[in-house]
């Protein structure tokens with residue numbers, strides 16, 4: 765099996781940024797598993813599927829085609845059923861929808877093999893909530909990134925501001941805490957570190973330092 769580095773944790777802990785940098789340094793593939801759940805959410809909203817209709821959501825999961833495309837400048841675009849959904853995917857409303865859908869066991873199992881298919885040579889950095897616990901339990905390298913809810917909300921707030929999106933900080937904090945609570949309390953694959961994961965609290969630490977600590981776990 766090609767090696768896997770799993771990077772799990774709550775929203776806004778820096779998983780996406782850290783995973784992308786580490787994957788680039790190692791020359792490994794990158795799996796943004798949250799984008800798969802978000803993609804199903806976007807496809808479901810395009811199809812006007814009600815979030816309470818679990819069987820329609822499961823069908824939608826099987827029917828939704830997701831393709832990651834790297835642009836010439838190295839940015840990653842996400843195609844959902846061949847439509848570029850990158851911007852819609854990033855919305856906090858999409859995150860909330862993804863979190864609701866991700867609590868359905870059949871949706872999770874429908875995405876299991878699709879995620880495992882990303883494990884190809886020379887290696888994979890897998891970013892998500894259950895990468896180290898459910899999808900790649902045998903991964904040789906596991907990290908769990910955390911940070912205080914306030915710090916995570918601040919980062920998300922800044923990220924959105926940089927993109928020209930203005931949102932109310934308190935609303936954002938409330939949404940992030942609600943989503944984390946849902947992710948941690950669900951019965952299938954609840955958000956928690958794998959027993960053999962190295963937990964890194966990124967509060968007050970810069971990205972470079974987090975990247976260095978993660979790379980330290982890997983043999984050079």
Ligand code: C5P
Nearest residue numbers: 775797798799801862863866892893894
């Ligand atoms: O990481 P991201 O914020 O894109 O994930 C969106 C939502 O998808 C999370 O709040 C979580 O509910 C769900 N998710 C999951 N398992 C993963 C990745 C994401 O349940 N491996």
